[in-house]
Amino acid sequence: MLELLLKKISKMNRLLILGVGLLFVSVYFLPIWHISLDAPQYPEGLGMKIWIDKITGSSTYDLQNINLLNHYIGMHEIVSESVPELLFMPYVLGFLIFGAFVTFLHPKVYLVILGILNIVILGILGMYDFWRWEYNYGHNLNPEAPIIVPGMAYQPPLLGCKEMLNITACSFPSWGGIILFVSLGILALIVWNEKRRMDVSK
Amino acid sequence: MVLIGLGFGCKNGAATAALASDAAKRVYVAPGEKDEVYAFLSGGFSGQMSVYGIPSTRLFKIIPVFSVFPENGYGYDEETKNMLKTSHGYVPWDDSHHIEASMTDGKQDGRWLFLNANNTPRLARIDLRSFETKEIIEIPNSAGNHASPFATENTEYLMAATRFSVPIPQASIPIENFSKGDFKGTVSMVKVDPKSGRLSIELQILVPGFDYDLSHCGKGKSHDWCFFTSYNSEQAYKMIEVGASKNDKDYILAFNWVRAKQCLDQGKASNFGGEYYRNYLPENQPAISEKLSGVKMLQPKDCPGVMYYMPTPKSPHGTDVDPTGEYIVGGGKLATVIPVHSFSKLMEVKDKPEHRSGMIMDIPILKYESTLAGEVKKPCLGPLHTEFDGKGYAYTSCFVSSEVVKWELGTWEVEQHLPAYYSVGHLSIVGGSSKEPYGKYLIALNKITKDRYLPVGMELPQSAQLYDISGGKAELLSDFPTVGEPHYSQMIPAKLLMDKAAKIYPLEENKHPYAIKNEKDARVVREGNTVRVYMTQIRSHFKPDTIEVRSGDTVFFHVTNLEQDYDIPHGFAVGGAPEMPNLLIMPGQTRTFKWKAPKPGIYPFYCTDFCSALHQEMQQYIRVLP
Numbered sequence: 163m164l165e166l167l168l169k170k171i172s173k174m175n176r177l178l179i180l181g182v183g184l185l186f187v188s189v190y191f192l193p194i195w196h197i198s199l200d201a202p203q204y205p206e207g208l209g210m211k212i213w214i215d216k217i218t219g220s221s222t223y224d225l226q227n228i229n230l231l232n233h234y235i236g237m238h239e240i241v242s243e244s245v246p247e248l249l250f251m252p253y254v255l256g257f258l259i260f261g262a263f264v265t266f267l268h269p270k271v272y273l274v275i276l277g278i279l280n281i282v283i284l285g286i287l288g289m290y291d292f293w294r295w296e297y298n299y300g301h302n303l304n305p306e307a308p309i310i311v312p313g314m315a316y317q318p319p320l321l322g323c324k325e326m327l328n329i330t331a332c333s334f335p336s337w338g339g340i341i342l343f344v345s346l347g348i349l350a351l352i353v354w355n356e357k358r359r360m361d362v363s364k
Numbered sequence: 365m366v367l368i369g370l371g372f373g374c375k376n377g378a379a380t381a382a383l384a385s386d387a388a389k390r391v392y393v394a395p396g397e398k399d400e401v402y403a404f405l406s407g408g409f410s411g412q413m414s415v416y417g418i419p420s421t422r423l424f425k426i427i428p429v430f431s432v433f434p435e436n437g438y439g440y441d442e443e444t445k446n447m448l449k450t451s452h453g454y455v456p457w458d459d460s461h462h463i464e465a466s467m468t469d470g471k472q473d474g475r476w477l478f479l480n481a482n483n484t485p486r487l488a489r490i491d492l493r494s495f496e497t498k499e500i501i502e503i504p505n506s507a508g509n510h511a512s513p514f515a516t517e518n519t520e521y522l523m524a525a526t527r528f529s530v531p532i533p534q535a536s537i538p539i540e541n542f543s544k545g546d547f548k549g550t551v552s553m554v555k556v557d558p559k560s561g562r563l564s565i566e567l568q569i570l571v572p573g574f575d576y577d578l579s580h581c582g583k584g585k586s587h588d589w590c591f592f593t594s595y596n597s598e599q600a601y602k603m604i605e606v607g608a609s610k611n612d613k614d615y616i617l618a619f620n621w622v623r624a625k626q627c628l629d630q631g632k633a634s635n636f637g638g639e640y641y642r643n644y645l646p647e648n649q650p651a652i653s654e655k656l657s658g659v660k661m662l663q664p665k666d667c668p669g670v671m672y673y674m675p676t677p678k679s680p681h682g683t684d685v686d687p688t689g690e691y692i693v694g695g696g697k698l699a700t701v702i703p704v705h706s707f708s709k710l711m712e713v714k715d716k717p718e719h720r721s722g723m724i725m726d727i728p729i730l731k732y733e734s735t736l737a738g739e740v741k742k743p744c745l746g747p748l749h750t751e752f753d754g755k756g757y758a759y760t761s762c763f764v765s766s767e768v769v770k771w772e773l774g775t776w777e778v779e780q781h782l783p784a785y786y787s788v789g790h791l792s793i794v795g796g797s798s799k800e801p802y803g804k805y806l807i808a809l810n811k812i813t814k815d816r817y818l819p820v821g822m823e824l825p826q827s828a829q830l831y832d833i834s835g836g837k838a839e840l841l842s843d844f845p846t847v848g849e850p851h852y853s854q855m856i857p858a859k860l861l862m863d864k865a866a867k868i869y870p871l872e873e874n875k876h877p878y879a880i881k882n883e884k885d886a887r888v889v890r891e892g893n894t895v896r897v898y899m900t901q902i903r904s905h906f907k908p909d910t911i912e913v914r915s916g917d918t919v920f921f922h923v924t925n926l927e928q929d930y931d932i933p934h935g936f937a938v939g940g941a942p943e944m945p946n947l948l949i950m951p952g953q954t955r956t957f958k959w960k961a962p963k964p965g966i967y968p969f970y971c972t973d974f975c976s977a978l979h980q981e982m983q984q985y986i987r988v989l990p
Contacts, residue, residue: 223928227928308978308981
């Protein structure tokens, strides 16, 4: 095991690590997650995009219109400023990119595994935080809201689709999120490949 | 469903407008699906324009143009009331006849529509992004702007000619002097700015005192020319019905507008009087009304080659140019033939003395046969207007015999008689007056309805008929009632317009001087006896929501709709306001409701356009103090 951890990775895999680092850079410019709301009264749909540092509507005025819709049921206004996580998320991504470069310069399998662990842990924390955030928005309603449906909460799904009143809310990773998943897969493949090469050489 | 072919069993290929056996299917547009064509119908004496979907014939919208419209406040509020200013004062109505679509290279380009006002000579430009009237220009030195607004091939100019000749400049002279040539007509060239669409009167040409009726401009080889019909070449002024129907031929005036522009540039036009207004509605700002005076006037004698008269039987009404630009079809409302002039022949003979039969005001009169391409013999009674399908056929409406005749260009043979119900005036084919008709649909715009619908008192619904002309024989598809008299129409394929329709006024681009873009800026400001309320609307409340003013104050409610969602206008109305109707304020728009504070009391104001679940709660109060 130790032998594997300390193994120097192949030139090809080293370049892949560099590729993963560069791929991460694109996440600054792509939305990570996408929540869409479909309802008969919005034939063109409404959507929200979560970026590494901000929340926007899918089109120019979507966020304003989602907030207008939400104010009837007493949900808080969704604005980027109300999500402090967005302030340090860019640094977390920077840390992962930094890790990729360190691994490129010091190409050992243990660093790749560390990278996987980092992404998994940050991913789990991120998803938990996202869930908590959704929970708060969906449950922590203004008691003076014009429409109060007894027992009703408006928490969007973490992943997948959910019916809320006459609105279908769908939540899926967007390009940035997909890149993170793909990167994770690439790193796992690198470790698997290194292990196989080690076994073959024995 | 009963779909029975209505045979009219006449011989001579006549009257076989069978109802298409699957007509219901062909006009059915299922819920959620969209029509293939926009039809814009002028409203005649309603002064408005209405928008229908074809083939469903569903009414989508009424666009107010020359008449006030209490439904949305057009012509009443501080933003749009200046649109209806004229040299005669505020004229809140007109008689709107002809719709022209803007064209590039003779093809519809979907930018603007233009509409004439006959009563108080005016021209309007309607923007096809917002479907709103953006500009109205008055035509000076004109009485009855009927032969208008017909566009040149690239919408360089719109033509506008006088229906009622009068003394120009106006003077109180004996009416008998009409016969002595003291009455005149004018042809106006209204320039259209190619980028902004802004209108200006570039030139007027003084013409003999006939009644100029209709016009169409050339295309392709006849690009430089426009053709105007005229009646009452007798210059009768009493019992015109008889007096103006004596001559066997009246005239189509062939007008070379490129030549006229040349003469203008050479300084051959002189300064002439005439006061007129030009009213323009900048994007989401109050209309700007300018009072202008004086035009450049050209006399035909100073510009040889600018005009020719082509005799045309008998009291010609429509003049229509086929898609190739070669044929000029006259519609002699008392004629027994449909005369077709040839543009090539006109070019060949116009300056040869042997082809002339006289002059009127230095305008040569050509011989009838010299420019004639052919005649459609005995087509019907009272041929009026012709449109083209782009496949070599022409369709002419016949008022007296209440039918549409289909005939072939070149052979001049009648192919089909289509009964219309009743007394059809104009016709419209999709793109039928352009260089590239889209063909397929034709509507007959009728003057009288009689027994087509359930009776609704003495005034029956106005009516139009839809025909499918895509196959060999035209087939009737449906009847539909219209708003006002469906005088003329332009039909435009939906794909040219639907994707560029404006959805909101972006709030950040709102440059209205009294706009506020945030609820925090909502306030009431007093300036002496004037009170300005800077108000916002958003689902489902106003800010400020309670207001106090003093009896006798002039109160301006400057209301901005903060919504930025498609189809969320808010309304604004104040209880018992005597001079203002409702306002509909579009998302991101600012409009102003002017109110004289009445006797002390509490007055409600509220949203009139059902906007949301809490629309009924979108209401508040104004307290009027003594």
